[in-house]
Amino acid sequence: MTPDDEGRIRASFEAQSMMQTLGARLTGLGQGTAQIEAPILPGSRQQQGYAHAGLTFAIGDSAAGYAALTVMPPDCEVLTAEMKINLLTPAAGPVLVARGRVIKPGRRLVVVQAEVHARPDDGAERQVALLTGTMIPVETG
Amino acid sequence: MTPDDEGRIRASFEAQSMMQTLGARLTGLGQGTAQIEAPILPGSRQQQGYAHAGLTFAIGDSAAGYAALTVMPPDCEVLTAEMKINLLTPAAGPVLVARGRVIKPGRRLVVVQAEVHARPDDGAERQVALLTGTMIPVETG
Amino acid sequence: MTPDDEGRIRASFEAQSMMQTLGARLTGLGQGTAQIEAPILPGSRQQQGYAHAGLTFAIGDSAAGYAALTVMPPDCEVLTAEMKINLLTPAAGPVLVARGRVIKPGRRLVVVQAEVHARPDDGAERQVALLTGTMIPVETG
């Protein structure tokens, strides 16, 4: 990844208003990998006070998508074709960390996976979700 | 569904702060069905201005979950075990409508489906996503 | 669908040796739809005597794939990119019927769904599985 590639991907992330609404930050980016962190804000919860599945999905999907974008040509944006999430345990905070990675790059389809962990104030991270999906490039030229 | 059941389900929806953040409203509830509507708020978008997949997922998942809750015992809440979303086309607004329904009720697992449509100011609704998943009851007693 | 299209699709089905191993037959074909039937042969079972998930998947996936092929250009074959199956109840026979249909056609991706029902000797069909997936065209030159 060149600095240009990284700049382009960070600009795409910044342009996602949903990420800002959720307080999410892009905290890691490598060849075929991306990491996103988000607090479980008061406005991101389900009825029992845990992280809403929509939050867990949104950052897992985005981490997987940006991981895919690192292996796509420079004139592309990325769209999710399909994504499945298995929720392993209720997600207590205060922070969630999503790590996406490319399983299989391809010209037409990029198969991706992401794990989402809850990071407590003390103690070890705990995996709360596993996502697998398919990303497609869309030319922006 | 008794009025008590409906009240209980509406209270659960109101307790989901994420639904309020997204501007989502529960606009329909029947035996095995639920409907949720949400505007594509300025803060709910992806990098090209369409609805973020996280929004489409969140209301589709919730519509499916509340559809499942209508067929669960009264002393239960509902959790998503797994959910898959196929995104059919970019979701332009201004409003998204998610309709969830129970495919197969069960004591341990409830299989559900949801369709999400974009509703333009004029013209016909257009399906933007299809979700299928598994809901589980959790006793709140 | 022209008779040529139908002949081409039937020839593709006949070329799948797995379908013959499972005793499966293509019993319906329309614009965006396909139906496959298979007996639950003695060699197609899981450890409790029900249909093996592999059989249910194989005919559901194929019905979805051939439904997709009906909306693809004539010089194409079809490949499954991804497929999810929800198994609703153990599948007792003697016959399974899979009905596939196109949810969303597209040049690059075709989103499909299939339902698999068990058909008893007497009584009504019972749905045993729901599949949703993504098919892609591959040029056969």
Next chain:
Amino acid sequence: MTPDDEGRIRASFEAQSMMQTLGARLTGLGQGTAQIEAPILPGSRQQQGYAHAGLTFAIGDSAAGYAALTVMPPDCEVLTAEMKINLLTPAAGPVLVARGRVIKPGRRLVVVQAEVHARPDDGAERQVALLTGTMIPVETG
């Protein structure tokens, strides 16, 4: 895993007639893991001569299921609630190897994953599929 547990699991595998039809063998079993191998028999192919998705699914699903069974109580059998497969590349043989593992054990649900690789006569294994799913215990009392 006690020798009793392993015997019970191997007996369950042997009772799956589909595994015999496909020529599949259980070649590995550990705490939370299972490995199944199968040749791509002449009767297990799709229309272009590659392994049928039904074969890839069947051994991936079974490897994941038996991985789950190793962490379930002794008086249980295992059923697939749902399984998603992403097919990464056409599967050429002569042999496929499926490796399943438990992602998250649980009393009611066990989340599992499996990878399927093609093993050529010479050269390195190549991953052809990724599966993620949910297994449930059923009492056999």
